[in-house]
Amino acid sequence: MIRTATPDDIPVLHALVRELADYEKALDEVVASEGQLREALFGERPAAYAHVATADDGGDGGDRGDGEVVGFALWFLNFSTWRGVHGIYLEDLYVRPERRGGGHGRALLAELARICVERGYERLEWSVLDWNAPSIAFYESLGARPQDEWTTYRLTDGALAGLGAAEDTPRS
Template identity: 70%
Template sequence: MIRTAVPADVPVIHSLIRELAEYEKAPQEARATPEQLHEALFGERPAAFAHIAEDDAGGGTVGFALWFLNFSTWRGVHGIYLEDLYVRPMARGNGHGKALLTELARICAERGYQRLEWSVLDWNRSAIDFYDSLGALPQDGWTTYRLTDEALTKLGTQE
């Protein structure tokens, strides 16, 4: 079962983000607090959205998708950028990841969004195979750049 996250889900979303960071071998990078997540998802002006995957049998949370809107200047419409998709290891292979992506694709279709995009680590072969099986295409010729920490501060304080 896939459902829209509610404020009471923030602690489990935070926990899932920590699990994802461990899986991606970067636990030190996951610094978001539950308070920050609550504000981003449910504050006065939400900047992100989340969906929860629950186990059909037990009802427990087994995964999540956290996303936000982007905008294509070429297409002239919004799209969804999927920041995180994570399903707990014991629940993988049961359709939860596909159900989360299906829900996001449904939202795109319903709202007229023309893109659903995300990134995947080059070494995550099982995720790449899964995305390929859905018909998703890698964006060859593009390299992701990121400014954080000191480099971001340095650039942002230049006059």
């Protein structure tokens, strides 16, 4: 079962972000707090959105979909100047290892694809680590294709602060 995340999901979302970072061998890079996640998703001007996958049995053998959160998709809007419309950029997709293979990841991606179609967005994009062969195979099985001609660049920490503080940037 897939549903839109709620403020009550913040603790489990934060835990899942940490699990994902650990899986990607980068747990030491996670500095985001639950408060920051809450502000980004549910603050005065939300800039990100999340959906969660829950266990089908609701913990009671039923099929209510209000059971344990076992995965999540966190995303935000991007924009294509070439197509002239928004798209979705999927920042994180994660399903707990013991729940993989149960359709949760596919269902999360299907929900984002549904949102794209419903709203007239023309792209659903994300990045995957080049060593993550299981995820790459999963994405390709859905019809996703790598954009090999593009290289991702990132500014953070000192380099970002230095460029942002540059005195020679013309301003109006």
